Amino acid sequence: MTRQPATRLDPEADTAPEQRSIQSVVIGFRLIEALEAAPGPLSLKELAAAAGMPPSRAHAYLASLRAVGLVAQDGEGGRYDLGPRALSLGLAALGRLEVRDAALPAMRRFRDGTGEAVHLSVWAGQAPVIVSRLDGTRGGSLSIRIGTMLPLERSASGRIFLAFLDEADAGARERLGETVDRVRADRMAMTDGLLNAGFAAISVPVFDHLGEIAGAMTTLGAAGHLDTSPDGPAAEALRAAGESASAALGYQPESNAEPEGR
Template identity: 30%
Template sequence: MKKKGAKTSIEKALDLIEALKNADDLGVTELSKILNLNKNNVFRLLATLEVKGLVEQDEETGHYKLGMRFLYLEDAYIKSLHFLNTAKPFMRKLRNQIGETVYVSVLHKNDVVYVYSEESNKSVHVHSKISQRYPAEITASGRALIKAESEDIFPVEVDIEETEPEVVEVATVIRDELNHPIAALSIVAPISRIDKARIESEIRQPLLNAAKNISEKLKEKSETYVL
């Protein structure tokens, strides 16, 4: 019988994956301390996850890191976001028009997660945010999504160095056929290239146009399916 409060093997494995996600790599001793498990339990969990390709061991150090299978799982998740196929051409057009990286992100509980981007072609641009997770309230994308849940609008939110130093994000939302905000559309660039004047003169309206066009296209596709 499972002791009250004791974790299942699945819960322990998920805790281990979370620990590896937050570090470059970890040894068995480190994992044992972090997870509060004896080394034999850690070895068994690692062996199971390694067989499934979810963790990999460095032959030189003996440390463990997340495995390549997570790339497959990430790709499968992105493909499950069906609205992305509609959004991509509008994102590319916006990227080409503004010259900066364009992102789509989604809410997950209290966080915002960046799931797809059209990267800027400029030699200096912000490192990729793909798969990065941030508290929603400190990002422009997260704040736009939160505001759009209570108001029937396309809000524009701005994050100037709140999430990362020297980085600016300008975001609004994409709405589905039921008018629900399903994702944020944002432009991210170094602060050296975006100031408040450029946001108002060059970025705000093209960003809104792209988000509204994607939302309208999603609505049109839904109506086509109904017919």
């Protein structure tokens, strides 16, 4: 007697249990992605449509996602939203992001596109300290070693922190007055020969997911060689690099229109 092959009632079923489990996670995650993209809580019908599956199937997956806290439901049969576990996972992931790692790809693009040197500084209690650098490929750039502490008033990086970090020296902020106000308004600081004679600098802030300053990205070059005009190619490229690094840290300008650090 010839043995007939088993009929596969579920076209998404796989012969290996491991494959079925992986596929279930992928399918269930479509519901998480739909909730992430939604402006607010969704009904079962709305959520199923957004995830591209029948409501009955979505309901089965949602029961499991609710059990582990990835999805929450407002009352019996109410609308669905992301649950507390989704929030804690997101915050844990954000907490693991190092500003150096987030900024490095943007710094490379800036250096490769402009040929200028670029470095990143973070707040170290009383002043910014350089934690990452990429040397320029063009002549006339100045290499500053990692670990260098930068003065608040005489460096472009320091002025960025004065403009956006509340705990920075209030006395220095008051002494610079309108200069700090302009840095805050422009989201860019420029200095020429203040820290190193014959060298100019441009610096922009890098914000984290809370809209707080996480670092300052700065390019430094020979005065007259580095174009420090606000709408010049170096300034525009550095601004784009700072925005890219901020986005990598979870910063969303539309929800953080006014960064903290007044």
